[in-house]
Amino acid sequence: MSNLAISVKDLSKKYGSSLAVSHTNFEVPLGTICGFVGPNGAGKTTTIRMLLGLISPTGGDAQILGEPITSPDKYLASVGAMIEGPAFYPALSGAENLRVLATLGGFAQERVDQLLEQVGLADRGGSKYKTYSLGMKQRLGIAAALLPNPKLLILDEPTNGLDPEGIQEIRQLLRSLADKGTTVFVSSHLLSELELISEYLVMLRKGEVVFAGPIQDLFDQQQPFMIVKTQNEQDLAKIVVIAQSAGHKAHLRDGSAHIEGPAEWAGTLNKLAFDSGILITQLSPQMPNLEETFFELTGNQK
Amino acid sequence: MIRSIARIFFAEWRKLRRPTLLLGTLGAVAFFSILVSSVLFLMIDSPQGNGDRGVRITREMLSLSSGATQSFSSIGGLLGIVALCVFAAQTAQEYSLGTLRNLLVRQPGRIRILVGKLASMKVFAIVMTLVSAVISIAVSYALAGGKNVDTALWFNGDGRLEIAKTLLNVYISILGFGIVGMVLGIVLRSPISSISLGVLWLLIIENIVGALKSSTLNWLPGNQLSTIATGGSQSVSYSHALSLSAIYVSVALVIATVLFTKRDVSN
Numbered sequence: 009m010s011n012l013a014i015s016v017k018d019l020s021k022k023y024g025s026s027l028a029v030s031h032t033n034f035e036v037p038l039g040t041i042c043g044f045v046g047p048n049g050a051g052k053t054t055t056i057r058m059l060l061g062l063i064s065p066t067g068g069d070a071q072i073l074g075e076p077i078t079s080p081d082k083y084l085a086s087v088g089a090m091i092e093g094p095a096f097y098p099a100l101s102g103a104e105n106l107r108v109l110a111t112l113g114g115f116a117q118e119r120v121d122q123l124l125e126q127v128g129l130a131d132r133g134g135s136k137y138k139t140y141s142l143g144m145k146q147r148l149g150i151a152a153a154l155l156p157n158p159k160l161l162i163l164d165e166p167t168n169g170l171d172p173e174g175i176q177e178i179r180q181l182l183r184s185l186a187d188k189g190t191t192v193f194v195s196s197h198l199l200s201e202l203e204l205i206s207e208y209l210v211m212l213r214k215g216e217v218v219f220a221g222p223i224q225d226l227f228d229q230q231q232p233f234m235i236v237k238t239q240n241e242q243d244l245a246k247i248v249v250i251a252q253s254a255g256h257k258a259h260l261r262d263g264s265a266h267i268e269g270p271a272e273w274a275g276t277l278n279k280l281a282f283d284s285g286i287l288i289t290q291l292s293p294q295m296p297n298l299e300e301t302f303f304e305l306t307g308n309q310k
Numbered sequence: 311m312i313r314s315i316a317r318i319f320f321a322e323w324r325k326l327r328r329p330t331l332l333l334g335t336l337g338a339v340a341f342f343s344i345l346v347s348s349v350l351f352l353m354i355d356s357p358q359g360n361g362d363r364g365v366r367i368t369r370e371m372l373s374l375s376s377g378a379t380q381s382f383s384s385i386g387g388l389l390g391i392v393a394l395c396v397f398a399a400q401t402a403q404e405y406s407l408g409t410l411r412n413l414l415v416r417q418p419g420r421i422r423i424l425v426g427k428l429a430s431m432k433v434f435a436i437v438m439t440l441v442s443a444v445i446s447i448a449v450s451y452a453l454a455g456g457k458n459v460d461t462a463l464w465f466n467g468d469g470r471l472e473i474a475k476t477l478l479n480v481y482i483s484i485l486g487f488g489i490v491g492m493v494l495g496i497v498l499r500s501p502i503s504s505i506s507l508g509v510l511w512l513l514i515i516e517n518i519v520g521a522l523k524s525s526t527l528n529w530l531p532g533n534q535l536s537t538i539a540t541g542g543s544q545s546v547s548y549s550h551a552l553s554l555s556a557i558y559v560s561v562a563l564v565i566a567t568v569l570f571t572k573r574d575v576s577n
Contacts, residue, residue, distance in 0.1 A: 054576075057411075057574075057575070057576065060411075060414075060415055061414070061418050062411055062414055062415075062574065062575040062576070063574035063575060063576055064574065080418040081418045081419060084415055084416070084418050087415070089415050091411055091415075092408070092411075093408075095407055095408030095409050095411065095412060096407070096409060096412075097325060097403075097407065097409060098407070099328055099330055099331070100324075100325065100328060104324065104328075107324060108321045108324050108325060109321070109412060109416050111317055111320050111321040111324060112317055112318060112321040112413060112416045112417050113317070113416040113417065114313075114314075114317050152412065155416075156416075
């Protein structure tokens with residue numbers, strides 16, 4: 009058996025003349041947490057829907073757990089998914105909604121209570137879904153995705169509507185699932201969260217993959233930079249000019265100067281600034297985080 | 311295959327048996343059953359008639375072995391509209407709530423989902439038919455004495471056969487209406503649109519078209535399905551209504567199956 013949970017080859021989806029997903033290629037190894045990121049409309053949900061057999065690709069192919077996506081019945085019993093937020097019957101209780109899905113999938117009904125406990129809904133399982141808060145709905149969606157005790161868990165924005173404590177709980181839950189061997193493929197706009205838990209990353213832009221691979225590889229490709237603040241804010245522009253004259257890329261952002269360059273160059277910059285009569289109050293060498301990298305690769309403005 | 315259809319059946323039944331839906335639907339069934347049976351007997355001497363479209367149903371007719379089921383058979387059309395609303399709502403809500411994607415992830419066999427859902431709704435239609443039969447026959451029996459209608463033949467051998475025959479006919483009629491609702495739900499993917507269009511067609515458009523040109527009653531789908539419940543009418547024979555309804559329902563089912571299995575689930 010392949011050691012890949014997801015293998016996507018040249019996958020495309022066209023709606024009329026618009027290409028929602030264009031010749032996408034990426035692989036997700038078994039047992040990893042893979043972040044799936046991209047701006048709104050980049051094709052993330054369309055890709056996930058194709059992987060789950062909900063929509064047909066117009067080109068290319070993909071395999072889930074070694075089975076082709078043209079035969080979803082061969083792999084979906086081992087896949088849990090929450091796509092585009094939770095969707096349940098408002099007039100049924102949370103527990104009854106899970107029982108509908110458990111009955112449908114042939115899973116033990118006892119699992120419903122275990123999962124409600126696991127996602128922190130044990131005391132509200134009997135309440136109607138329509139009375140749930142957004143965070144509770146999200147938790148129920150995650151519980152539904154966990155029903156089959158999945159080998160592959162596909163989650164689309166699982167932390168939407170959750171408070172910081174809830175986000176942390178979900179992060180811990182995903183980590184513990186991955187530790188037990190579950191592959192987690194998770195799309196989210198909370199890039200800082202993905203950075204904390206993901207080992208792999210797939211980044212989409214306008215339907216095309218701009219990066220796919222280990223997240224460390226992505227950071228290794230990025231340039232370190234420095235954040236500089238000065239006593240007089242007007243001096244920031246002069247700092248940018250000094251850095252650019254020395255052959256470094258530099259620009260102003262959020263009331264500070266961002267200058268590409270290794271940490272070792274910080275001393276030189278400080279001296280150059282001092283010689284020009286500029287007093288630097290903050291000089292922090294940094295590596296770009298996922299958010300910085302995302303904006304750079306997707307071309308989106310922060 | 312059979313096991314997965316059974317699982318879909320029971321999953322669907324969990325949704326259909328919820329108190330608000332089950333009791334609400336059976337409440338409507340009881341209301342129409344009591345209303346039509348009461349009108350039939352309480353207006354027996356009215357010159358405006360006591361049956362559908364002003365038809366007079368006399369004491370003599372009600373005293374026959376078919377008397378017990380006279381009101382029950384005329385309720386078929388109304389029960390059919392109730393079934394159409396329930397089947398349409400249950401199907402279309404999967405699209406409007408977005409729950410269809412959950413169903414398809416847990417059970418990717420789309421035809422199996424359709425068959426399982428339909429099987430569950432068929433059982434729901436049986437419950438509706440039985441409740442209506444019991445109530446309408448009980449109300450008819452309770453009112454018959456006060457209106458000097460002889461009930462001696464109602465429950466003899468022929469009477470029981472009439473009851474069984476009418477049960478089957480009303481059930482077929484309700485099921486036909488229900489399937490039309492299910493198809494509308496799949497095609498339109500919105501409970502409000504599918505129920506509105508179904509009710510508008512059956513209650514208003516067919517009646518206007520039928521009133522303007524009576525020959526159209528021979529082929530209008532709602533009229534065929536209602537005629538099955540009554541076992542045939544003066545203008546449309548039972549066999550004609552049955553065969554034409556079978557064609558309508560089959561064509562509608564084929565269209566719905568193709569749409570349900572081939573269409574992308576993108577909502």
